[in-house]
Amino acid sequence: MAKHTEGMLHAEGMLHAYAVIMAGGGGTRLWPLSRQSRPKQMLTLIEERSLFQIAVQRLQALLPPERILVVTSQQQAAELKTHAPELPAENYILEPQPRGTAAAIGLAAAALGARDPQAVMIVLTADHYIGNEAGFHRYLEAAVALAQTGPLVTLGIQPTFAATQYGYIQMGESLGEFGGFVAHKVKRFKEKPNEDEAQAMIAAGDHAWNSGMFIWTIERIMQEFAQQMPDLHATLHKVAAAINTPDYAGVIEHEWPRIAAQTIDYGVMEHAANVAVIPAKELAWNDVGSWTSLFEVLPADTNGNLGLHPHHHDLDSRNSLVHGASNAAERLIVTVGVKDLVVVDTGDVLLICSRERAQDVRKVIEALKEKGLQRYL
């Protein structure tokens, strides 16, 4: 693919940059469309591409496919490969079991370190939406340049409202400009706030949303693992030593179940000494974390409706989303005079949810588990 030759890529500073797309999640917040066996990143909600495909393809102008890696589970890898056949098969890094984001990132870091000791690793998610791809590229270039000066870098998101569904990052002193953007020292990571706390952080003006996108050199992240998560670091050391040997499969199968699951936020970021944040503006970033968030991402008709079903007849509805499974194309969905409603029909499950209650789908999932109805999850 000629357009991916190095000569066309933006900056000399990107020559050692690698994207690592975290695609192991089993999120259920878009239930019943997302399932344990069909997580959010595999869903085709936008432009007939899966969120994972979109995550891969939005890197096209920034990185060649050889420098885009995916960390996922053995169960999900086969399907994900069909979504992004342009990536080399060896770029899919497989976890035998999920052990939290720290271990997943560590495994990718071990793989990258074996390929390129000078690698700068861009940790991305497979299931988020980013409307402004050109802006996204410029922020990543800035973050890579900053990471090469030493800090662990996180891309924050300039808040647009007092969200309670995201973690926040409090920004400290300026570290100067990188690629045209001002970077800050990270003062503190904060858990998802309540409504009042969120309002206070927005009013203070010195907080960004924690997007889960991180940029650092392999050298630096391995130092942090060694210092903060020595058990994981020791495991990664064994795995790294087996890379490109016949022992690799046996080593990882033996070691992985023994890892204590931990997030990168808690395991590394919150206690790391030198952490920087670049607050990104106008990325049109959205974590697609609930059915409501699709209203922000997808174009609605003049009545505010999102019709995602091939066979939908409406009379006078407003601000409602109707999603019917494509395998139920002969099924007719009729809506009459409904408002602010989310309708998701997957064949075996029909969800009808008030738009403002979309976050409570997780409560339904808990209740179904308690009822022994796992087959619907």
Next chain:
Amino acid sequence: MAKHTEGMLHAEGMLHAYAVIMAGGGGTRLWPLSRQSRPKQMLTLIEERSLFQIAVQRLQALLPPERILVVTSQQQAAELKTHAPELPAENYILEPQPRGTAAAIGLAAAALGARDPQAVMIVLTADHYIGNEAGFHRYLEAAVALAQTGPLVTLGIQPTFAATQYGYIQMGESLGEFGGFVAHKVKRFKEKPNEDEAQAMIAAGDHAWNSGMFIWTIERIMQEFAQQMPDLHATLHKVAAAINTPDYAGVIEHEWPRIAAQTIDYGVMEHAANVAVIPAKELAWNDVGSWTSLFEVLPADTNGNLGLHPHHHDLDSRNSLVHGASNAAERLIVTVGVKDLVVVDTGDVLLICSRERAQDVRKVIEALKEKGLQRYL
């Protein structure tokens, strides 16, 4: 069935009373559950009995099965017979084609006249709900007594609100008491009113709803047909002459298509000279004419919800009806925080309708016809 012996029936005056249940309708107001091939009277909405079964069984304490007749179409008869096997097969009077209520009633009158020239005919509908069955029996006994004195009698319904979905009957002078109820001369039949007209009629206090229940002697209704609908009367005469002869099937097949369709209201009642009405109170009558009307008929839970699906999980919904087809029992329906909603899932069609817009289902049906989607009707 011993309990139907004449000795147990209420009144001597009922010895020549016959019920004729009109069961030929193809109403679509409970679409998508009611269909052209599965009209409202066949639906099982209440107590696991079809509306037709309920209409037959509510007469049990009043009339023996031999004196309960059903007028329906050849297409519907087979299924209706399975709903009410207690009725003699010859009590199903079949129309080759529907030709309006005047012809259907005329056909039943011809059949009854051949059996019992002194018959009093109680015309009832197959698809209405009546909560107070004992009261209903007393009103019918009164109406039969009144009919035997000469007038065409209609059972009116004392209005409980300014309904716009019913026709009205303006009541004139009192005709005295029959069976403990005051009867009135009918002053005028009125079409379905608009909101203002309905309010005015309620305020005036001299109007009843037209329930479509009529009581008259065979002699009197045949006189009216002869006078007001001579073509129909001539046809009925030919059909009656063929009853209990081998010619019957041929005669009715030949004559019926030639009848001009007409309602009994327009064809007879509106211009008859001697018409009486008994305004019935506290019958808990409901024509089950829309999904909304089910809220009046069926018991709701403490949140006002009617759950008619075997596999429904709800979180915090209010005043909503969820009906899932029983053949979709494995399908899970989940509602979260919805209000005043009607959800009807038949497998091939899913209707989601604001409760206050349930009357507009007919607009949807018109639109689907225009789109060539008859297969859903």
